[in-house]
Amino acid sequence: GVEECAEVLKDLPVDVRMMKEGTIFDTIQPVMEISGKYLDFGQYETTFLGLICQASGIATMAARCKKAAGRKEVISFGARRSHPTIAPLIERNAYIGGCDGVSAVPGAKLIGKEPVGTMPHALILIIGDTVKATKAFDEVIEPRVRRVSLIDTFNDEKIEALNVAGELGDKLYAVRLDTPRSRRAGTGHRPPRCTSSLP
Known part of the structure; x- marks a missing residue:
C-alpha cells in the first residue's frame, strides 16, 4: 500500500520516508514517516491507514499460505470474494506476499503476468x-x-x-x-x- 500512499502524497509539500513495497516489518516498526505541516497531510490519515492495512493484511496472509505450502504453487483466487473494483489490488498484494499467480485478468495485468485459473x-x-x-x-x-x-x-x-x-x-x-x-x-x-x- 505504500506505493498508493506515495501517489497521494506526491504533490504535497512534505518529506516522506517509507519502506519499499513488500518489505517485511514488525508491528512496532514505522512503515512510513511524513515530515511537514500536519494541515498539509492530516486529512489523508484514514486513507493511508486503509491503504497500508489492507495491503499488508492481504500480503501477510498470502505469505503464510505460501510458507505453509512450501514448494507447492499457490494461486490467488481472491477476486471471487471481493468487489470487482478492488480485486486487482487484492491480487497484486497477494502476489507481493508470495502467491505464484493470480486468477483475475485485471490483477494479472497489474502485476505483468498471465492470469491463471481452472475450469468453472x-x-x-x-x-x-x-x-x-x-x-x-x-x-x-x-x-x-x-x-x-x-x-x-x-x-x-x-x-x-x-x-x-x-x-x-x-x-x-x-x-x-x-x-x-x-x-x-x-x-x-x-x-x-x-x-x-x-x-
Whole structure:
C-alpha cells in the first residue's frame, strides 16, 4: 500500500520516508514517516491507514499460505470474494506476499503476468458430468494451460478425482476442491471410502 500512499502524497509539500513495497516489518516498526505541516497531510490519515492495512493484511496472509505450502504453487483466487473494483489490488498484494499467480485478468495485468485459473463449475453443470467436462476442457484449451479439474460439483471428491485422473492420466496437472463444508451440513451425507488407486 505504500506505493498508493506515495501517489497521494506526491504533490504535497512534505518529506516522506517509507519502506519499499513488500518489505517485511514488525508491528512496532514505522512503515512510513511524513515530515511537514500536519494541515498539509492530516486529512489523508484514514486513507493511508486503509491503504497500508489492507495491503499488508492481504500480503501477510498470502505469505503464510505460501510458507505453509512450501514448494507447492499457490494461486490467488481472491477476486471471487471481493468487489470487482478492488480485486486487482487484492491480487497484486497477494502476489507481493508470495502467491505464484493470480486468477483475475485485471490483477494479472497489474502485476505483468498471465492470469491463471481452472475450469468453472458452470462448464461441469452444463455438460452434466465431471469427467466429460474435463475432457472437453482438455480438447479445446491450448496445451500451455495446465489441466486442473474441478472435482466437487456432483459426487464425492475422492471418487471424482480418481475418475478424472484415470481418464486424463499424465495430462492432469491437479484437481481443485472448492466445496465448503457447509454445503453438506445437515444432509447426513458421508462420502464412501475410497479404496481405488492409480498406477
